[in-house]
Amino acid sequence: MGAYILRRILLMIPTLLGIMAISFAVIQFAPGGPVEQVIAKLTGQGDSGDRISGGGGDMGGGNTFDPAGESSSKYRGAQGLPPEFIAKLEKQFGFDRPPLERFGLMIWNYARFDFGESYFRDISVIQLILEKMPVSISLGLWITLLSYLISIPLGIRKAVKDGTAFDIWTSGIVIIGYAIPGFLFAILLMVLFAGGSFYDWFPLRGLTSDNWDQLSWPARIVDYFWHLALPLTAMVLSAFATTTLLTKNSFLEEIRKQYVVTARAKGLSERQVLYGHVFRNAMLIVIAGFPGAFISAFFSGSLLIENIFSLDGLGLLGFRSVLDRDYPVVFANLYIFSLIGLFVSLISDLTYTWIDPRIDFDRRDV
Numbered sequence: 427m428g429a430y431i432l433r434r435i436l437l438m439i440p441t442l443l444g445i446m447a448i449s450f451a452v453i454q455f456a457p458g459g460p461v462e463q464v465i466a467k468l469t470g471q472g473d474s475g476d477r478i479s480g481g482g483g484d485m486g487g488g489n490t491f492d493p494a495g496e497s498s499s500k501y502r503g504a505q506g507l508p509p510e511f512i513a514k515l516e517k518q519f520g521f522d523r524p525p526l527e528r529f530g531l532m533i534w535n536y537a538r539f540d541f542g543e544s545y546f547r548d549i550s551v552i553q554l555i556l557e558k559m560p561v562s563i564s565l566g567l568w569i570t571l572l573s574y575l576i577s578i579p580l581g582i583r584k585a586v587k588d589g590t591a592f593d594i595w596t597s598g599i600v601i602i603g604y605a606i607p608g609f610l611f612a613i614l615l616m617v618l619f620a621g622g623s624f625y626d627w628f629p630l631r632g633l634t635s636d637n638w639d640q641l642s643w644p645a646r647i648v649d650y651f652w653h654l655a656l657p658l659t660a661m662v663l664s665a666f667a668t669t670t671l672l673t674k675n676s677f678l679e680e681i682r683k684q685y686v687v688t689a690r691a692k693g694l695s696e697r698q699v700l701y702g703h704v705f706r707n708a709m710l711i712v713i714a715g716f717p718g719a720f721i722s723a724f725f726s727g728s729l730l731i732e733n734i735f736s737l738d739g740l741g742l743l744g745f746r747s748v749l750d751r752d753y754p755v756v757f758a759n760l761y762i763f764s765l766i767g768l769f770v771s772l773i774s775d776l777t778y779t780w781i782d783p784r785i786d787f788d789r790r791d792v
Contacts, residue, residue: 427779431772438768443533445764446757450529453753460545460751461515519545532757541758546750551758554743561633561739565731568658570719573666578712580666581673586700588678604667609730612660616734620656628656631736657735669712669719676708710778721770 453459516522523531535542541551580600584593619627629635635649680686681704689699729741736742740759747755 427776431776434772434775438765441768442761442764446533446536446761447529449757449760450525450532454525456751458751459521460519460753461512461521463546463751464515536758536761541761542754544747544755545752547752551754554755555740555758555762558738558740558743561732561737562741564633564654565657565661565737565739566721568654569661569665570716572658572662573669573719574716576662577666577669578673578709581670581712582677582700584670584674585677585681588674600667600670603663606663608660608664609734611663612656612731612734615656615660629653633737657731657737660734661731669715672715673708673712676711677704680704680708713777715774716777721767 513522520528520531539552543550544554547554580596584596587593615628616630618624620630629652633650633653634646635641635653638646638649641649681700686699686704689703690696694702729745731737732739732741733745743755744759746752747759
């Protein structure tokens, strides 16, 4: 097992480098970088992203003057600005260096978990991520727990009642819930229950109320879940569908095996057979997928929900950073999320061996 873990960890290095290299290369051709953002604000043009012609954004050199005496720049909107000012902006953002040198420096810093500072916020990137993490952890943790608490009992019941009316109509509900986009359901919940056109029962933004510090502990708990009610409802609608069907199919496969027939022949009750023999084997794949399910909900599942309900978490931070071309925040999020995702994939594999010792990864190649 030690050799398998070592191989997986060593494979993470080229995988992570590949992810960062591809993302960095794409950025070289993305118009509307941080230099354009500053120029657009100075010249009153707003977001420069849709005003910049393609071909490298702000990843190249400085400005020159044409014979007529007017500024000629690769940054649209920079005409009339002194070339010294443009060169100073490029140096400030690090674009005075060649792309390969910038990439090598970024990887070296990231290997030491030095993510630098945000371009447009007077704060370090790691501190900014830590500030936004509680919101995303809350959403990721609760949506994973709720989906498992719903999916596992429902999946077991569907397996036991396979082919009955209960199985058919619950399958219909699960499929419909999975087909409805979470953001559409979130908007519907806002219209119905957050002061849209009907009821004003739940808050529209934030994870806590403004008077949070003045509330007692019981009131704080109530206030916390009051704010989480609509976002979690919107996210859980489709989150439990896959796990429910996975649980059902896993139990059906185990129920049809010979050891179950033998256990029934020995006179064991259906409950003893189901939870004493079938449960452990059937839940192997479901439990092993828990780390991956949490990471998926934590990092990616909450992006649109955070935007709709104005929850200041990592999803909203990443979205705004892309719009602002705040590259240190964008690449730091990508690096951290990719690294954690790779380790969670390893943990998921190791969970299989913990649940079922018969599985031995050392007997096969990675």
